[in-house]
Amino acid sequence: MAQMLVLMHAEKVSVLDIVKNLSKMPYVVDVFPTFGRFDVVAFCSVEKRDDVGALVKRIASLQGVLKTETLVEI
């Protein structure tokens, strides 16, 4: 198992939809909108490190997600 944190910049009007979509996505364990430099934060737990890239691509492709920054557990 590997944990990771995906930080997102998002279009303000899309934040609630992004949170809703992410909460249904596999491997996403906690997601919430935030004050501060980022708009949405998602804590994820992937089985294999190879899944990290695919999950980040999937998150980044959501409608309204502008930019992502990922912190992967070592």
Add this chain to the structure above:
Amino acid sequence: MVLACIMIHCKPGTAPEVMETIKSIKSVRRVFETLGAYDVVVEYEFPSLEKLGITVYEIARINGVIATETLIETIM
């Protein structure tokens, strides 16, 4: 309860001890060492902004911690 994501910069080589110290703090849901822009990431559940402030200050004073950034859950 509200969630916060606390991201921490540490002096090189101190992240494991910082993480161990944080694990002992009550209401910490998740803490792990990371690659990337930050060294340690914490998911913290808090009843009040005052309690969050006290905890972030406590974390900031741990030996090895250089800086922290906190993202607080918004209730939309």
